[in-house]
Amino acid sequence: MIIFLLYLMETFQHLSSLNGYVIFLLLATISTGSACEAPSSPLCFRQDEDKNVYICEWDFNTNETEVTFDLYFNDSSEIAYNDKIGDIKENHIELGDERLIVASRVDMWVKARAGKSICTSPIWSGTLEHTVKYEPPQNINVSWLRNDLSLSWESKYPSLAEVWFRKDHTESWEKRLMNTTNKAPIQILLVVNLLKNTAYQVQIRQRSIQAANPLWSDWSPVVTVPAEFEQPPLVRSTTTLLNGTRQVNLTWERMPQAAAVTGVTYIVDVTQSSLGCPCNTVGRTGKKKSHNTKLNRYTVYVSYSAANITVTARNAAGLSPPAVVHVPAASAPDLKTCDETMLDKKLKNDVCLEFYELQDADLIPERVWCLTSKNKTSKTKEIKHNMKDYTRYLYFEHKSEGGKPQTRKMCLYYKKEGVPSKEPQNFMTVSDTHDSADLTWKQISYEHLRGFLTHYKLCTVKINSQSKPPECINISASATKHHLKNLTPATKYNVTLAGVTQTGEGPVAMESFTTLREKPFNVWISFGLLLGFFLFSIFCTVVLKRIKSKVFPPVPKPVMPDFSLRPPESEEMWERKEEVHEVTLHRLIPDQKPVSEATVLKGEWDDEAGRQVEKDGCCSGESDDERSSVASGDDTLRKADLKGLEQVETELAMLIYRNGLVFDVKSESL
Known part of the structure; x- marks a missing residue:
């Protein structure tokens, strides 16, 4: 096989066409x-x-x-x-x-x-x-320009970019193809007509627009674009005075979820004055003191001088508008003039001086000078040259203790002090009585004080007695009213008021008033009030006694008759001296025949008398015929009475009252 391949290679070594070469590769494969x-x-x-x-x-x-x-x-x-x-x-x-x-x-x-x-x-x-083939876009920066999304990354040459974006994970991707703007070495791409209060996902790829055969780059990582911060953080602050420093606790509401989808970092910047005085960063002159936190609260420490604290939210799309918290200079009501300053002394590295040019009572600085150990030599002469005479400055001495700024001294400073240039304004007098008057005025404005106001001088004098010297008193520098007492009725007075500094007394404000005449009926009014009070007291006493008698009635005392124990001349005389009072007998059943009250009483009495006579014998000296006659008459009456009493079927209650005693006699039959 190898010999065959070598043969084929030698066969096609003179072939220059691509077809022959393709045939060779096919055979080789x-x-x-x-x-x-x-x-x-x-x-x-x-x-x-x-x-x-x-x-x-x-x-x-x-x-x-x-x-x-x-x-x-x-x-x-x-x-x-x-x-x-x-x-x-x-x-x-x-x-x-x-x-x-x-x-x-x-x-x-x-x-x-x-x-x-x-x-x-x-x-x-x-x-x-x-x-x-370009590299895929890396380190993509995003920012919002109204409803347009700006994307930027590092690249030397402009390119054609393909952007895919979607609102959330569920929606489909949208594609846009556009050219970038070259601001070497940064490429900027602007995706228009989006919703800046909505979070997006974005990925980008690019290719060259200069090469003849450009290739698309790989896709960039998916970038999450948070919504834009439309409002600054809503910051609340509380200030606590500590030993020479102030603790400022800051809290703010969390940003909307669409803006915080990639996380939010809050930047807290502390500037010790409106002009960026470096006293807040002792040892780091000219640098702003910044703190970063992911929480919605932070605590900073500032000195007694004015401070500006800004809180800014930052996400991947940019920064929110800053929320500014102004902490005014600490207001001390008992500020005095400075006895000495360190303006001409050598400063240590952790010491800083501040001079505020003040124009109103709220201690808002109009102009600030700062001195540290690094700039004292060059600025001391400048400060002395630019300071004005008769102008009030607020002087601070700050020192850093454990990383916290502390104010060691706070006082009022004048390069040169003078008397006030104006009198107290709106000086008025009101006399509504015969012996007193009320005075009111407005304090002298600070630009006209020209020195530290120690007090007001108030003088009064009678117009009809010019030979007498005026009576003058000193009033507190913070007072705006005064009450004059012990004046003479129907008298005209001149009153003057002037502000006084350590240099002297300023212009005088003058007013005149006349006290009222003393009215004679005032005495009668006083007497009438006294009499009314006396009568009212008597009335209250009577009412209270009556109420007491109703609530706590008196307990009755038994009647003890006064009698002397002496032997009577005779029993008959003793019996006859007993007093019998008239007694009413009440019938229990009204339809029965009434019984003669006198008969009952007489019968009872005669019966008693007869028994007494029989017992004593003939002591009375009456004859037998008389006694028999009386006895027979009594018996006849007694029988008649008894016969009438037998007809009464109910009981009778008889009350006998003798010598202050009451007897209740109940009888079933009389």
């Missing part, structure tokens, strides 16, 4: 008895128009572990079988242009040796220097 799958045709290309290195690659599927490849190439005008590169372990190889035929048309094929099998690929024909 049949002669090997290959059982493997043939590799794909080799592709040799440059990745850049300026490169002279070619990459040749092909595809081959096999289960064999040891596979080698032979790359054959020759000029299409003649067959040269000795132009090959053998024993290639991978399915690709990099070759310099000196080892290849690049300027003319060339035929190329690959033989794969997998075990005992030999497979030959189809032939590729073309000119290598015209074949360019």
Whole structure:
């Protein structure tokens, strides 16, 4: 078989046509008895128009572990079988242009040796220097321009790009073919008419528009494009004063899911003043202090001077608008003028000075100077030259303690101090009584103070007594009103008010007022009020006693008659001195015949008297005839009474009241 192949090679060595060469390959393939799958045709290309290195690659599927490849190439005008590169372990190889035929048309094929099998690929024909295949786009940057999506990646030359995109994993891919814009070494592609509040998936491939035989690059990795941030983070802050520093706790709401699909990083920047004073980064002059976090909260520390804190959200598509939190300078109500400063002293590396030019009461800086150990020499003279006389500055001394800025000193500073240039404004007096008056005014504006205001001087004088000196008092510098007392009724006064600094007294504001006349009926009103109070007290006392008697009635006391124990002259006289009061007997059954009250009482009394007489004998001195006559008369009455009582079928209750005592006598029959 080998002899036959050599014979065929010698036979076709003078054939220059491609048909003969194809017949030879066909015979060679049949002669090997290959059982493997043939590799794909080799592709040799440059990745850049300026490169002279070619990459040749092909595809081959096999289960064999040891596979080698032979790359054959020759000029299409003649067959040269000795132009090959053998024993290639991978399915690709990099070759310099000196080892290849690049300027003319060339035929190329690959033989794969997998075990005992030999497979030959189809032939590729073309000119290598015209074949360019770019690398797939890498490190793709995305950003939104309204509803247009901008894609960019590194590449030297403009290209034709094919973009596939979709909204989510369920929708199908959409394809767009467009040319890139070259801004060397960056290629920019603009995909228009998308929804910026929607997340997309994108993949790109490209090919040269300059080469005669361009090849499509491989696809880039799928890039997820988040939605654009339309609003800045909604930031809330709380400030806590600590020992010389302030702790600022920041919290914000999370961004929408479409914008946070690839993750969100929040950038927190701290600038100690509106002009970027480097005091917030002592030792790192001129650099902004930034912090990155993936949480929706962060804590920063600032000094007592004004600070701006910005929070910006960042995702793969770009940055959100910044949310700015302004932390004003700490307001101290008892600020004093500086006794001394470090303006003329040497500063340490961790010390920083700040001078704020102040124009209002809220301590908002209009102009700021910062001094550190690095710029003190060059800026000290500039600060002294630019500082104005009679202008108030807020002076800070900061020091870094454990990475946190601390304010060691805070006071008011004047390069040169003077008296106020204006009097207190809107000075008014109101007198609504005969002996007092109220004064009100507005504080002198800070631009007219020209010094540290120590107090106000208030003077009053009677107009009709000019010979007397005015009475003057000092009022707090923070006061805006005052109450005058102990004035004379129906008297006209002149009042003056002036602001006083450490240099002296400023212009005077003057007002006049007249107290009211004292009205005589005021005394009667006072007396009437006193009398009304007295009557009201009496009324309340009576009402309270009545209420007490209703709630707590008095307990009755038993009647104890006053009598003397003396022997009576006679028993008869003793009995006769007993007093019997009239007693009413109540009938229990109203339809019965009434019984004479006097009869019952008299019968009972006479019966008692008769028994007493019989017991005592003839002590009374009456005759027997008289006694018998009385007795017979009594018996007749008694019988009649008893007969009447027998007709009463119900019980009678008889009450006898004697000498203050009440007796209840119940009898079944009388």
